[in-house]
Amino acid sequence: MEQIVSVGIVDSYFKKLKENLTVDVAIVGGGPSGMVAAYYLARQGFKVSVYERKLAPGGGMWGGAMMFNEIVIQKEALPILDELNISYKHYDKDYYTLDSVHATSALIYHATQAGATFFNCTSVEDVVFLDNKVSGVVLNWAPVHREKMHVDPLVIMAKAVIDGTGHDCDIARILERKNNIQLLTASGKVEGERSLSIDEAERTTIENTKEIYPGLYVSGMASNGVSGGFRMGPIFGGMLLSGKKVANLIADNLNK
């Protein structure tokens, strides 16, 4: 019995890892935008993996605002909630509230159910850069990365990579810092996020969701961080819509 349990875990984990050494889309960050992108891409039949350095995917969604676990969403994002069967209540004007634990767990469920594979406790520490194109990600266990242990990473090849790492826009920063390249931003560099302006930021989160370098796309707060958009305060519709937009962009490009 003891051996069956251990062998079962090891066999099935390594099968999963081996099957995902080459994917269509590698998503860095299991926040709301990354998970929505994972759902829409996997549902269309793309091979999708999500790398999340924390134990649980969900990013900044679990805690609502200041740990009040309710989320506000504007009406433009309701079709996504309806599609994923996520419950919400009308609050005022065009705004709705939902329970953040219900909504976050639903995103995880639907992304995995659609076929996306999640690797939690896993940090992306670099990209694969071939022929002036982002062609994959470089992985390590999150504790190895955090402790700065002297352990080499593994490599995953991907046709497209999404930087969904939130405010840090980790992947875009690494690409720019290491490769002397110009990103598709005003200065060609990571512009850095601006202060809070809710309406403006919700709009620009979606506008700034794009391919910022061949092979590298940005979603969610990383979009605003890269392009110098405002932060928006605790409203999450832009994150969901950004995830759907980046999925559509990638699907169009990969289907060409």
Ligand SMILES: Cc1cc2nc3c(=O)[nH]c(=O)nc-3n(C[C@H](O)[C@H](O)[C@H](O)COP(=O)(O)OP(=O)(O)OC[C@H]3O[C@@H](n4cnc5c(N)ncnc54)[C@H](O)[C@@H]3O)c2cc1C
């Ligand atoms: C300091 C702070 C300020 C915030 N301010 C705002 C705000 O102004 N407005 C607002 O709407 N929300 C804010 N939030 C809440 C929340 O982060 C976002 O609204 C929303 O969750 C962003 O969604 P996202 O999809 O961009 O990714 P996030 O929810 O930010 O998730 C990103 C995920 O990527 C993971 N990750 C990061 N780097 C790596 C890596 N290298 N490898 C693997 N995984 C990685 C993280 O662990 C995280 O789970 C804030 C959060 C924090 C922590």
